Amino acid sequence: xxxxxxxxxxxxxxxxxxxxxxxxxxxxxxxxxxxxxxxxxxxxxxxxxxxxxxxxxxxxxxxxxxxxxx
Numbered sequence: 001x002x003x004x005x006x007x008x009x010x011x012x013x014x015x016x017x018x019x020x021x022x023x024x025x026x027x028x029x030x031x032x033x034x035x036x037x038x039x040x041x042x043x044x045x046x047x048x049x050x051x052x053x054x055x056x057x058x059x060x061x062x063x064x065x066x067x068x069x070x
Contacts, residue, residue: 047061
């Protein structure tokens with residue numbers, strides 16, 4: 001399974017979820033599902049924007065985990 005590391009990256013950078021949500025301009029429900037890994041898909045343009053806003057390579061947004069860690 002693959003999960004997004006958005007919360008980890010925000011903590012590393014000392015930034016808040018609120019800050020990121022404002023930068024992305026997403027509806028809060030969609031944003032919350034995305035950062036909590038409760039979604040089955042994410043758009044490429046959203047990944048591109050996340051990468052740019054957080055100033056990290058796209059690959060750093062992901063982490064491969066065992067299904068048992070879900």
